[in-house]
Amino acid sequence: MDTERFEPFKPGLFELTDGPDRAPRLIGVRCQSCGRYAFPARDICIFCHSGQVERTPLSSVGVLHTFTVCGLPVPRMLPPYAMGYVDLPEGVRVFAQLEDWREAELEVGMQVELCVGPIKTGEGDAKIVSYKFRPKR
């Protein structure tokens, strides 16, 4: 990852863990009042409006609820690109582009795991990087 310029999409959405593989994890919040999880992390619970929320990592494996492949040119995106909604065990649904996919193998209900990869182009020749999901093999 050191021959091209990479920039994160937005700060505070995910972190890399300390282990040798530096696995990513999403940073969500859990409300201490109503117990619900949400992503991305905000300082207020969007369900019960309590300010008693704590940041917490979310599970990195989920279920692909639905997906599509986009073939047409979209400004700054890198077609063809696949994207989907992933349901995590905490009751959170996350939108993300997919990584390492083959159209024929994408299926509603498949297990997917969190990873990091380029999602679009940025200033100059920079690639913008964000969390993505790939088929769990």
Next chain:
Amino acid sequence: MREVAIIGVGMIPFGKFPDRSFEELGAPAVRQAVEDAGIGWDRIEVAYCGNVIRGHCPGQRVLKEVGLTGIEVVNVENACSSGSTALRGVWSLIAAGVYDVGLALGVEQMSTQITGAIPLDQDDLETGQGLIMPALYAMRARRHMEMYGTTREQMALVSVKNHDHSVHNPRAQYHKTFTMEQVLGSAVICDPLTLYQCCPTGDGAAAAVLCAREIADRFRDKPVTIAASVLLSGATNVEPRDLTASDLGDRAAKRAYEMAGLGPEDLDVAEVHDAFTIGEILHYETLGLCPPGEGGRLIEEGHTRIGGRIPVNPSGGLLSKGHPLGATGVAQIAEIVWQLRGQAGPRQVEGARVGLTHCMGGGIGGVDGAACSIHILRR
């Protein structure tokens, strides 16, 4: 709250007009509506303008071209529901007794700036990571196919029907018919949606003159009245929700039927938000035209074609009439007014007395829709 009538409507043919200025699109629509109303220009006390991409004061820019100046003017943006939002704004002020007469205008000049998918906010969590409107609807389509067995052919039929309808609409952007094979064989945009299953970009304008019901008889015999006006926003959808349904659409529909004191079975005709074919099928279910999951069957059995039980999009819909963003909501109103007055010519729904317009707009991450607006009209 007073009853409000629509006494005049106007609409220019939709299409791609890169050489026409923004004002040149809007002014004729306003003139048509005011002339159709047969009301003096000086009677109009307020105007709302729905527009998405123009920027500063689109309403005033158009209205000065027809000499309608000095009045209260409000410019509103609610994505694809901007025009409906404008109509609701005028409705609410007349219903509340603030004014007696007002104008709602919807106008968009987008062909010079947008080709292909509408670019959405690059900082938004979902659209900034590649979600575009056809992709969102494609993903909902996949869920509908998964849950209910809806087929690609059923979705394509929406495009076939709406293109067939627009043959009889001189104001539609397109008049060409397609076979199901041609629809399915057109370029894949976001699977399963193909090119002819997505509405075009285009330019256009539509306008409506509203007044208090109690003075409407001076201008129109048996005026069309507004039985319901609803505008709601989407709820945050971080928790998993059913993508084949729309919480926003369901709430808006329920409120509209309650306001009008009637149910989906009372509708004679509807103009709904068919930006994508699957959208029309989803909206059948949201509006209660059929039970959840049966939208594919409803179109397949011909019930929503002109001549069927509940004709939907006799104008050709967004798919074939076109979708200049700000203009659409008011154009839907114009079509229903023409239908209820018996002025729709070869696309007339026989005996139409009650009609509904439905708009669903906005691509923002985390909500199932930014703005849904429903109006029920009666004559």
